[in-house]
Amino acid sequence: MTLESDLERYCVETAIASREASRKLAQTSTALKNRWLQECAKQLPQKLDEILAANALDLEAAPGFGLSESATDRLRLDRPRVQAMADAVRDIAALPDPIGETIEGSVRPNGLEIRKVRVPLGSVFFIYESRPNVTVDAAAICVKSGNAVILRGGKEAWHSSDALVRVLSSAAQEVGLPTGAVQLVSTTDRAAVGHFLALSDYIDVAIPRGGKGLIERVVREAAMPVLKHYDGNCHVYIDSHADQEMALRIVVNSKCQRMGVCNACESLLVHRQIANEFLPRVGTALIEKGIELRGDSDTCNLLPLAVAATEQDFYTEFLGPQISIKVVSSITEAIEHVNRYGSHHTDAIVTQDLRYAQAFTLGVDSSAVMVNASTRFNDGGEFGFGAEIGISTDKFHARGPCGLKELTTYKYLVYGNGQIRN
């Protein structure tokens, strides 16, 4: 390999260190991984002053990066927020270790014992937005699942992340975890990302979390597989057999409980049979919450408060106070609409008829299909995963919320007593 620059050399050395640490981590006991997590949780509040001093540098630079007030607030650390990080790390320590699980096994007619055993993926390259708590969370999730991680945080939080990773590294030295298990990319040079994405010999998976532009760049450039999180254009379909009180509650919660997130509802489908009764009710409730209604022509006829939707509206993840609405004539039309315009993230049906519930869950090709529940429940915490590194919109490897188990793969262990093949 010819290294064209100091930057490239740095990236290769970092990736090799990650690969070496990953080999050791794959053989590290649950007890030692948990000791590290507990030590991190202990040291984080102890080193509060250093963490806050670093954070102050980021806060000082925030206006220069053009950060909004709310973005600056998300960047800000204080004693309760650092304590919350430590608590989250303790929660991850308490989760079961996925590594070593026998997923399945059998004895073959020739006596070979075959076990499919869960093992770590190896080395993870994690590229993420600027909130500092993500640094600690991602490191804890990766190491608990036996993976080494290279963290590439946003430049806006670089000093904070650096201080946090120093704590994690000091804890690693304290308990004897391999150095190289958690590394923060020490430069904010964008070219570094490209170098890392080429190093598929040393890095097993890239996980981008952030805007669509970043994700598209990573997908385009990565030589290794990418676990990605595109958009969530989520639907709620109100069937003719819905309990309308329940439907109202679910639509309003799915749309309004938190608008800027991927599992929020962006589009409402209503069966023609109940549209004239239900649409005015739901329309009023949504408008009371400040939501703009963009309806197809049937909707606009029944709901004078709605504006006409464009076709593009039905493809759009608004992440804000807008919703697209369409009247459909059958569950088949609803399913086809969801599969065509949706993003295969989270879609819900409200119905009391089991046949329609079954048809919808079978026909809709999404990571989570909800029956009589808010779309907002598609979440690692709500699913009981304990921790999540993102929600995959891929079908490959992992789909939906990604917790510890989704950062693993498997290998086959085959025990014999001299078998050879005929």
Place this chain on the structure above:
Amino acid sequence: MTLESDLERYCVETAIASREASRKLAQTSTALKNRWLQECAKQLPQKLDEILAANALDLEAAPGFGLSESATDRLRLDRPRVQAMADAVRDIAALPDPIGETIEGSVRPNGLEIRKVRVPLGSVFFIYESRPNVTVDAAAICVKSGNAVILRGGKEAWHSSDALVRVLSSAAQEVGLPTGAVQLVSTTDRAAVGHFLALSDYIDVAIPRGGKGLIERVVREAAMPVLKHYDGNCHVYIDSHADQEMALRIVVNSKCQRMGVCNACESLLVHRQIANEFLPRVGTALIEKGIELRGDSDTCNLLPLAVAATEQDFYTEFLGPQISIKVVSSITEAIEHVNRYGSHHTDAIVTQDLRYAQAFTLGVDSSAVMVNASTRFNDGGEFGFGAEIGISTDKFHARGPCGLKELTTYKYLVYGNGQIRN
């Protein structure tokens, strides 16, 4: 989308037809999929004349493609070979349907019932070498696992594949399986592959099977995930606590039982403590089988019949009558060598000491790690999968032999009774 050519238009239409068929197949019952398989098995021998007539065209053209005698023989169809295809299809019909399996499930504290359910990947683009039986096999495996498939076979077998797919389509019409479930790319234009690889909206996974050049092209160009099968540089490590009779049998079988395959042994590691006793025995046995020995300096000292290995030899998948040999001083050195020079495919240890067996299986990062068994057992048939579409050398999504289950993903079905999120 602007379509630049008739070829591109054809590819897009084919991919859309595949997507549409995949939606229907995801909802198709096991009974109907099996009826199709049985109908294929019935029609294949009935349409022997048409199949052989098409095959004759391929055989006629074979010299023009520069096919070797053995390659031409693999291309040749006759009554027993067509019958064998039909039998293989019946075997696949008899396998359990992976679709619909509840992988895991729980009830959350708020009463939500969450099930993780196995579903098809969707539409598969399969690019493969020229043996006509692969056409039928791949189609049967994909459809049984609920996937639509676009088959891109080698141009050398195009007429045969076309005749075979006509039979499969006629069976589909007979039983009412969606047209579009199995499509053969109707052109041998290489540019078609590039067009298909761009269509990630309609195709969920690309599976290349063939030479390294093809696989590298697919990995480079594919916008969708790739399930790939790179090389198998497989090791057998003879520990100091090995039963030497068993070790001899396993080395010879792993190396010689079939040399041109990915799970054949390419490299032998021998612990220093037994090298002076074991190496001459295994060396003689391998030379009797016509194998050339390429050893490190320790090996050459103990085995005058060995030639000096280059470092490149230890990285090489010979797929023929050569083997690289190295003397190692510890199991740690053996593990590090395997992880560094190997291809993470299949590696074996021969030992009677459980501690070393455990250290090797834990430390070696390969799809299958064998203890006291031939490397040749890493195979879907030997693992009891019943059918396989390849052996994945990836860690992502599927690792090792890929049968029906490896062509699936999952979705979460969440049943509630009106739950909303606080």
